[in-house]
Amino acid sequence: MPKKIMTVDDSASVRQMVSFTLRDAGYEVVEAADGKDALAKLNGNPVNMIITDLNMPNLDGIGLIKAVRTIPVMKFVPIIMLTTESQDSRKLEGKAAGATGWIVKPFKPEQLISVTKKVLGC
């Protein structure tokens, strides 16, 4: 059973790149366009890990992380946020909300895989 990872980003190209990379590495990927979309898709379909952007319409990354942590089955699931170097404060905010870690944009596919392996263990 491959691990299921959700990628949340309002940029379709980033989403595409993330899911392409992860699928290539053998993971199953669910895409969501923003926090709201993500929560709707998570409803009843938990995933093993979430990779989310912070700046998004409707519901941003921080809001999503907070909301996900209130879902019992998703309480301990790793959540990785995508940030840029100019967002140190957002990083802390994200951690406080319950994010596991972060990836600094722009990133290379290899970095994405290594972080995924790191927090998922495989």
Next chain:
Amino acid sequence: MLDSHKQAFIEEAAELLVSLEYSLLELEQNPEDNEIIAKVFRALHTIKGSSGMFGFDDISIFTHDIETMFDLVRNGEISVTKELISLTLSARDQISAMLKETETQKFADDDITKELVVTFRNMVINTKFISEAAKNSQPADDETVADEEVQKSKSTYKIYFRPATNIFSTGANPLLLLNELKLLGNNIVCHHSEDIPDLENIQEEECYSGWDIIVSTLRDRDTIKDIFIFVEDDCQLTIEILDNTGKLDNENFYSFLESEIGKTTEADYKKLVAKYRLLEQDIQHIRKSEVPEKKKIIEKDDKQGDHDTATSIRVSAEKLDNLVNLVGELVTVQARLTQTANSANDPELVIVAEEVERLTWELRDSALNIRMLPIGTTFSKFKRLVRDLTQELGKEVELITTGGETELDKTVIERLNDPLVHIIRNSIDHGIELPKVREAAGKSRVGKVNLSATQSGGSVIIKIQDDGAGLDKEAIRVKAVSQGLISAETELKESELYSLIFTPGFSTAKKVTSISGRGVGMDVVKQAIDNLRGSVEIVSAKEAGSTIILKLPLTLAIIDGLLVQIGGDSFILPLSVVEECIELSDSDIEKVHGRNLVHIRGEIVPYIPLRKTFNIPGDRPLIEQVVISNVNGVRVGFAVDYVIGSHQTVLKNLGRVFKFVQGVSGATILGNGNVALILDILKIIQNAEAKEKLKVASAN
């Protein structure tokens, strides 16, 4: 990265740029609106982030400076000014140019880029937060390739790791971190269990454990620290180096530790190391051959698995056109199947044919639906146009758009762009008065241009309404007379008078501006709309403004047609212009003394006998049919032999040879394989009018 990803990025970036432009213009209207500022920031942010990821480093670096500035705007440190918007708009154009450069291999002007960057930086620096800005204006760090000092020999580290008790709530798993450490080399892990409370006090969601890890590795201290990067802020972590000579990296040391640690809870590793060294000297002569290092097993992940499909995919327009063409062919074949089935009188075949018919229609509808796009994307472009125009002309104009969600065929939208640009330009240049003039006339300084789209049946109606001066009837008449378009005594209805402005070369503008007044434009508009099989109408009132109404078909590929027959030949009239059909007998013709006129509920409507127009041999049947059409508000009939009924018409071009044939806009293939010509009603009417005029002139 694959090229297709790059392409997807370019397409997406182009969309982002459009929405960025829109947001910027919106922001100009409401400079205090934080939501719009956030939107602008988000767009910039995404462009920057993804461009870097897809190898557009120049765009990424360039956008970084704009983003920095908008970060300050977002924090309220810079206020939104007209200059700022203009600057950002030109930066937007530059990004767009940079994007195109990768597509066309032409290079955007580097000087402009540099100039813009400098302006942005200056703006940022001019705010109070010089130091912060300077810090931020460093472009994205090049990927920090961890400068791994490859040491000659393995070092042995002692790591103490005690995660925060709430580590699980962030989704982190300390065991994974330990596993990661173990991959570095020979190691031993010792668990600290002293903080684990009694069973009744345990909170099952908290972590009470700590670990000592001894590991020998070639990697440096930073690599070890990097493993804990996500948790280091809230955990206790110490990394000590026990030995850097490589002497401790062997099985003996670890088995020694294992036996020793079992005895002590709080192991003092430094002492243990010293003890081991002494011991090692003793056993040196009996050392066994080294046991080969454990090989890392890299698990290849299972590549199978269901892939979720994305919610939307991008498809090239060409593929879509191809699909619609195929559907068109299918519709034709289906019509033939239905006809064959009916004439074969085989009930089973009829059932199948009906099924196929139903499916084909559904397929046709969904295939055409794919090509539908909301017209709003085009609308947002005009905001920019209006802004640039008003600045150039010194007028104040507000563009209000409604119905942006109305959907139209992609091709129609594309071909609609230029005509709309012309119309809006004209409205602003000729229609809307200068602010002073407006005030004098008791209107508000700011002129309004309303751009709206609504769907009505099989067509879409686009209205461009301005509250300017309106069309000057007298000026149009005078001009038309002087250009010899009409004679001085011709009586014209208002709508006919207005439609004169669509004549090539016609302009009442007193002076020629860079924008309009050369008399090119409105005729082009008319031409373009005609080509789209649409119609244009003008409503105007002096001093109150004018409205231009465009009526366009939803799609170009397949239309609803009315199939008629004349002397065994089939013709199609576009159903969208057909109002009704009436019968015409010999006695009716006698009543009007052989003139081509019919009475319909008290109104006299002229008709064109198509049999005569097309020189079709044979006699007319006893009772002819007249199809009454309504083109641009004028009712004209077309006399035909028989009306067969409505017909799903798949448009086919006639080809180059027939390019100059007038009165026919295309052809379609009927169910029985015959060809039916699609009539260009407008052209036929125009030709008939011209002929009539000539007749009248020669009679005089």
